Amino acid sequence: MKTLFRPAISLFILLTLITGIVYPLLVAGIGKAVFPDQAAGSLIVKDGKPVGSKLIGQNFSDPKYFWGRLSATGPYPYNGSASSGSNLGPLNPALTDAVKARIDALKAADPGNKLPIPVDLVTASGSGLDPHISPAAAVYQVERIARLRGIKAATVVGLVDRHTESRQFGIFGEPRINVLSLNLALDQSSKQ
Amino acid sequence: MMTTHAWLLLGLYLLILLLLAKPLGVYMANVMEGKSSWARRLGGPIENLIYRLCGVKKDEEMGWLPYTLAILLFNLLGALTVYCLQRLQLWLPLNPQALANISADSSFNTAISFATNTNWQGYSGESTMSYLTQMLGLAVQNFFSAATGIVVVIALIRGFARHTAKTIGNAWVDLTRITLYVLLPISLVYAVFLVGQGVIQNFDAYKDVTTLEVTKYDNPKNGPDGQPLKDDKGVVITESAETQTQTLPMGPVASQEAIKMLGTNGGGIFNANSAHPYENPTPLANFIQMLSIFLIPAALCIAFGRMVGDMRQGWAVLIAMTLMFVVMAITAMHFEQQGNPLLGQLGVDMSAGNMEGKEARFGISESGLFATITTLASCGAVNAMHDSFTPMGGFVPLWNMMLGEVVFGGVGTGLYGMLVFAIMAVFIAGLMIGRTPEYLGKKIEAYDMKMVSIAILVTPLLVLAGTAIAVMAADGRATIYNPGAHGFSEVLYAFTSAANNNGSAFAGLGANTPFYNVMLGIAMWFGRFGVIVPVLAIAGSLAAKKRIAVTAGTMPTHGPLFVMLLIGTVVLIGALNYVPALALGPVVEHLMLWK
Numbered sequence: 001m002k003t004l005f006r007p008a009i010s011l012f013i014l015l016t017l018i019t020g021i022v023y024p025l026l027v028a029g030i031g032k033a034v035f036p037d038q039a040a041g042s043l044i045v046k047d048g049k050p051v052g053s054k055l056i057g058q059n060f061s062d063p064k065y066f067w068g069r070l071s072a073t074g075p076y077p078y079n080g081s082a083s084s085g086s087n088l089g090p091l092n093p094a095l096t097d098a099v100k101a102r103i104d105a106l107k108a109a110d111p112g113n114k115l116p117i118p119v120d121l122v123t124a125s126g127s128g129l130d131p132h133i134s135p136a137a138a139v140y141q142v143e144r145i146a147r148l149r150g151i152k153a154a155t156v157v158g159l160v161d162r163h164t165e166s167r168q169f170g171i172f173g174e175p176r177i178n179v180l181s182l183n184l185a186l187d188q189s190s191k192q
Numbered sequence: 193m194m195t196t197h198a199w200l201l202l203g204l205y206l207l208i209l210l211l212l213a214k215p216l217g218v219y220m221a222n223v224m225e226g227k228s229s230w231a232r233r234l235g236g237p238i239e240n241l242i243y244r245l246c247g248v249k250k251d252e253e254m255g256w257l258p259y260t261l262a263i264l265l266f267n268l269l270g271a272l273t274v275y276c277l278q279r280l281q282l283w284l285p286l287n288p289q290a291l292a293n294i295s296a297d298s299s300f301n302t303a304i305s306f307a308t309n310t311n312w313q314g315y316s317g318e319s320t321m322s323y324l325t326q327m328l329g330l331a332v333q334n335f336f337s338a339a340t341g342i343v344v345v346i347a348l349i350r351g352f353a354r355h356t357a358k359t360i361g362n363a364w365v366d367l368t369r370i371t372l373y374v375l376l377p378i379s380l381v382y383a384v385f386l387v388g389q390g391v392i393q394n395f396d397a398y399k400d401v402t403t404l405e406v407t408k409y410d411n412p413k414n415g416p417d418g419q420p421l422k423d424d425k426g427v428v429i430t431e432s433a434e435t436q437t438q439t440l441p442m443g444p445v446a447s448q449e450a451i452k453m454l455g456t457n458g459g460g461i462f463n464a465n466s467a468h469p470y471e472n473p474t475p476l477a478n479f480i481q482m483l484s485i486f487l488i489p490a491a492l493c494i495a496f497g498r499m500v501g502d503m504r505q506g507w508a509v510l511i512a513m514t515l516m517f518v519v520m521a522i523t524a525m526h527f528e529q530q531g532n533p534l535l536g537q538l539g540v541d542m543s544a545g546n547m548e549g550k551e552a553r554f555g556i557s558e559s560g561l562f563a564t565i566t567t568l569a570s571c572g573a574v575n576a577m578h579d580s581f582t583p584m585g586g587f588v589p590l591w592n593m594m595l596g597e598v599v600f601g602g603v604g605t606g607l608y609g610m611l612v613f614a615i616m617a618v619f620i621a622g623l624m625i626g627r628t629p630e631y632l633g634k635k636i637e638a639y640d641m642k643m644v645s646i647a648i649l650v651t652p653l654l655v656l657a658g659t660a661i662a663v664m665a666a667d668g669r670a671t672i673y674n675p676g677a678h679g680f681s682e683v684l685y686a687f688t689s690a691a692n693n694n695g696s697a698f699a700g701l702g703a704n705t706p707f708y709n710v711m712l713g714i715a716m717w718f719g720r721f722g723v724i725v726p727v728l729a730i731a732g733s734l735a736a737k738k739r740i741a742v743t744a745g746t747m748p749t750h751g752p753l754f755v756m757l758l759i760g761t762v763v764l765i766g767a768l769n770y771v772p773a774l775a776l777g778p779v780v781e782h783l784m785l786w787k
Contacts, residue, residue, distance in 0.1 A: 010246040020332040024447040031387040055469035076409035083464035085577035087700040089678035116541035123548040126467030132552035173475025174555035
């Protein structure tokens, strides 16, 4: 047993230095050199100030903006430092209540809308920070936004189309729209 | 009812996996047999320097007992280090958020969790762990626990490949080689790729950004003791608050993410794990993450065939694993695609499936497939919240873990678990025809079967006893979050996940309590080393045996008959152990949902 102690402790320390210090520093160095934006968090900068990240969703409840997924982070939605899903089981009454509340909010903001409500618009994401919605969820909101902003629906549809990302290489993932980018573009076009 | 997209995805996944497994498996066999290769010519000087500094004589091999003690010692050091880092992190560098030292019970749980390749997480990463704890404690354990699993299966394979031998290898040499030549180089390339996709890698403090809209919310009021205040009825008192600041977490994420997946560890840097956009930003990154979970377990089957000198033996095991995987993947994707009928009744268009707890960029197919892979492979990373899966969709991850993490399984652990089942399968077959069972030219005798039984029975014992104690104890019931059958599933899932060293969770269970931290810590430790010790004992026993010649009476262990026998054994033992518990959980729930 004694003969095992020296190799155990020294090997542990050496391999810890290699995998725990050298390796992450190397990745950070290469990352910073080759992909500086991504390594730093894919920030969106407007007028010199960071207004968000392309990868992290933000909360939208103003009917003039596109709304994203529900977010179950606490104590407020889209809390960047507390990622979390709702973890509600399918039979949990709290899940049905959350969905109902979202449906009511959508209907209150847009009473005339007869389109079926896409499921991703009324359910919480896994991370609570999902930056995307499905194209159907965007289309559902087009009329409301065009009316409240006093712009043509075709303009909004054009923006939605331009922000729609298709499946990566045609096979990976789902078609999706980045809600924050879309809303920033919406503000931009309303200004003009 | 699977979409075309789901079928295509599954097919492409299998194709690329098998294409990559072959060359990697051959390479790993060469590295572990000490044959020279280009990597060893590059890394040789470093390797030799390490041996010199550590006083390791690389040509001196160990018997099974010193080998086991070496592995245990190395892992104990790991657990101790992670424990100390957590207890002291406030006073150590690389803690820009000044995150507090972590409580003793949570530190104990996490230390065991990462040393045993479980990566069960009772804490939420971004608000608990300093960068130093993550990279020097948790990420290092991701490497070491993966290396441990791999060297144990290599030792077992040597047991089959050698005859009349007293030794099964040198633990220090094995650990060094697998880390230097396999885990580290792949992780490096992989981590850089992840950064390119958007995974962060920096040491900055968390960044505050000004959001487009002001968020209004009810903030729970805290008393002087830091606990939320409640009124007479027990309702939490809140005050209205608003914020226009979003705090983005930062850190050395990509380097840890790579080994987290490659080593089938699964412990997320952030609470939301691979659902978090900073851990898993794009569908391509997600696909590569899924591949990297099964990559080494699949490659080890090839390495196994090569090291025992009969590639067909490795392919037979790999085919058995693949068949079981395909069935489970189809089941999960099918039920998640069906969605939740209760939401359909509210007028929601369910054609996109059950999206609660899932990310829009992944959707149903990628989430269902990921859940199947991560739970079969004892990885435990999640890209969607399993707790919000439909009952039968959530049954898949639970059942996958109950199979004992042998279908691909964790790196190393999966294959040694599967080989234990293979010995069980030839034993059953031997009983049926009245012959002494043999596997790969080794007679399976009473001692070997005793060790096999211990290895197979230790996890169900921990799961079922643990679950029973938890649902009987007030402390155990206090933090069950969902009512009814689902609450029972959560507890069962937690113990299944811990004892099988998976680490995924039905996260609705409030598990960061002294009760669960200690109970699950015990389950994880014995679920890991309660299997490793008998497996190494088998390795020693097999290595010492003579090789017997193949005769007309030898059952071939590479044909379809053996594949079916192996699948049958795995499923039968899993089912016999767990059906009553499953009936109380997901089965009841499914019947209630679709009544």
